[in-house]
Amino acid sequence: MEFSSKLLENAVLEMSNLPGIGKRTALRLVLHILKQPMQNTTAFTQAILDLKNNIKLCSSCHNISDHEVCEICTNPDRDHQTICVVEDIRDVMAIENTRTYKGIYHVLGGKISPIDGVGPSQLKITSLLEKVKQGTCKEIIFALSSTIEGDTTNFYIYKQLKGFDVETSTIARGIAIGDELEYADEVTLGRSLLHRIPFEKTLKSL
Amino acid sequence: MEFSSKLLENAVLEMSNLPGIGKRTALRLVLHILKQPMQNTTAFTQAILDLKNNIKLCSSCHNISDHEVCEICTNPDRDHQTICVVEDIRDVMAIENTRTYKGIYHVLGGKISPIDGVGPSQLKITSLLEKVKQGTCKEIIFALSSTIEGDTTNFYIYKQLKGFDVETSTIARGIAIGDELEYADEVTLGRSLLHRIPFEKTLKSL
Numbered sequence: 023m024e025f026s027s028k029l030l031e032n033a034v035l036e037m038s039n040l041p042g043i044g045k046r047t048a049l050r051l052v053l054h055i056l057k058q059p060m061q062n063t064t065a066f067t068q069a070i071l072d073l074k075n076n077i078k079l080c081s082s083c084h085n086i087s088d089h090e091v092c093e094i095c096t097n098p099d100r101d102h103q104t105i106c107v108v109e110d111i112r113d114v115m116a117i118e119n120t121r122t123y124k125g126i127y128h129v130l131g132g133k134i135s136p137i138d139g140v141g142p143s144q145l146k147i148t149s150l151l152e153k154v155k156q157g158t159c160k161e162i163i164f165a166l167s168s169t170i171e172g173d174t175t176n177f178y179i180y181k182q183l184k185g186f187d188v189e190t191s192t193i194a195r196g197i198a199i200g201d202e203l204e205y206a207d208e209v210t211l212g213r214s215l216l217h218r219i220p221f222e223k224t225l226k227s228l
Numbered sequence: 229m230e231f232s233s234k235l236l237e238n239a240v241l242e243m244s245n246l247p248g249i250g251k252r253t254a255l256r257l258v259l260h261i262l263k264q265p266m267q268n269t270t271a272f273t274q275a276i277l278d279l280k281n282n283i284k285l286c287s288s289c290h291n292i293s294d295h296e297v298c299e300i301c302t303n304p305d306r307d308h309q310t311i312c313v314v315e316d317i318r319d320v321m322a323i324e325n326t327r328t329y330k331g332i333y334h335v336l337g338g339k340i341s342p343i344d345g346v347g348p349s350q351l352k353i354t355s356l357l358e359k360v361k362q363g364t365c366k367e368i369i370f371a372l373s374s375t376i377e378g379d380t381t382n383f384y385i386y387k388q389l390k391g392f393d394v395e396t397s398t399i400a401r402g403i404a405i406g407d408e409l410e411y412a413d414e415v416t417l418g419r420s421l422l423h424r425i426p427f428e429k430t431l432k433s434l
Contacts, residue, residue, distance in 0.1 A: 024324040026317070027294045029279045036275040039268070040257050051246050053318065055276060056283065056292075062245070063280050067273035069242040070261060073235045074269050077262065086262075088233045111232070112259065118230040 023049070084129040084146045086111045094118075094126055101125045103160040105153065107179065109133055109172070113165060125163070128153070133171040134178055142178055150179065154186050161189040168195055194219075229255070290335040290352045292317045300324075300332055307331045309366040311359065313385065315339055315378070319371060331369070334359070339377040340384055348384055356385065360392050367395040374401055400425075 023045055025031035030052065037048035055063055079085070080092035087093070094100060094114075104125030108114055114127050130145045153159050162183065166172035180190055196214030197206050206214075229251055231237035236258065243254035261269055285291070286298035293299070300306060300320075310331030314320055320333050336351045359365050368389065372378035386396055402420030403412050412420075 024321055026298055026300060026320065026324075027283065027292050029275075029283050029294055030292055033275045033279040036272045039272070041260050042253070042256070047248070049318070049321075050248070052276070052279065053316075054247050056279065060280060063276060066242045066245070067277055069235075069239045070258070070269060071273055073239040073258065073262065074266060077233065077235050086233050086236055088235055092232055094232060112255070114232065115230055115255075118232070
């Protein structure tokens with residue numbers, strides 16, 4: 023791409039460093055920014071810098087937070103005895119969007135993945151075990167993605183929890199609501215048969 | 229979307245103001261920025277602010293430029309007697325990328341479009357006519373997009389140029405290189421037959 027301006031070239035290069043943004047899209051975005059009033063642009067850059075400078079990780083659950091302890095962990099209406107273990111903060115947002123979960127979270131910051139050089143020590147597992155040792159936690163819900171890495175991480179934590187008085191569960195795997203059986207993969211369909219649910223229970227959740 | 233952080237929410241909202249960036253993509257981009265070292269983020273925001281603060285429009289051709297007059301207009305190797313009239317700076321970049329055009333440009337900044345409230349006075353037409361009046365220009369090439377608005381703009385300028393000693397031309401419309409005839413639209417195919425080119429001329433451009 024030929025640029026008539028070094029300033030433009032530099033802005034496009036920086037923009038195209040974002041994931042999934044190619045040079046052409048970057049150019050389109052930068053030209054859009056150029057057409058905007060200056061105050062919009064400063065609001066945009068300031069929002070990003072403010073986020074970078076002031077964002078904290080909750081000291082309890084490691085979720086992203088504006089404060090030392092996040093809004094979920096400080097909310098007295100939530101069930102602090104149930105901890106949902108997730109991979110990253112996007113999972114917290116996904117679960118919060120369902121508006122069905124009233125417990126708290128624990129964000130691991132990743133999954134055990136030797137191929138990517140991520141071992142248990144890089145994840146926030148110790149602080150989870152601490153919470154369990156303190157005896158305030160009754161149930162741990164594993165909500166990691168259903169991959170080899172996710173299952174490994176689940177199993178690792180499960181083994182560490184042995185001997186403690188805490189229930190463990192994983193989120194249900196099965197056919198998604200609205201999906202047709204014939205298009206489901208065999209593993210999912212097999213698991214959803216194996217872990218079938220009493221019909222009265224299903225009726226209640228309607 | 230539920231956000232556990234106002235800072236995050238604000239950054240995602242600002243990011244999703246960019247064209248074609250929805251809330252989910254914005255979140256993905258912002259979380260990517262969060263994971264980057266601080267210097268990458270300042271480089272990103274600084275590049276955008278530098279562009280906004282210091283970019284100029286070339287006083288001659290209205291192309292985007294770091295200087296008062298752009299690099300194309302000041303280049304003595306270019307043919308200053310041939311002016312290619314385009315809609316915006318992306319068109320300049322597209323033509324420059326072909327590396328076949330050695331003339332200069334004139335960026336109108338849009339097309340005549342009554343439905344969008346854009347009349348001739350909002351476009352940089354007067355300064356184009358000034359150049360022609362000075363008599364330094366031999367040919368005007370219209371390279372606007374092939375729409376009603378583009379054609380209207382071409383025709384408006386063409387009428388203004390009457391009486392001046394200047395040639396006018398439009399870029400060739402036809403079947404794109406590599407395209408199959410059967411999939412071409414009728415208007416394009418019809419025009420490409422009407423404006424057929426002597427075979428010797430085609431041979432030369434191979």
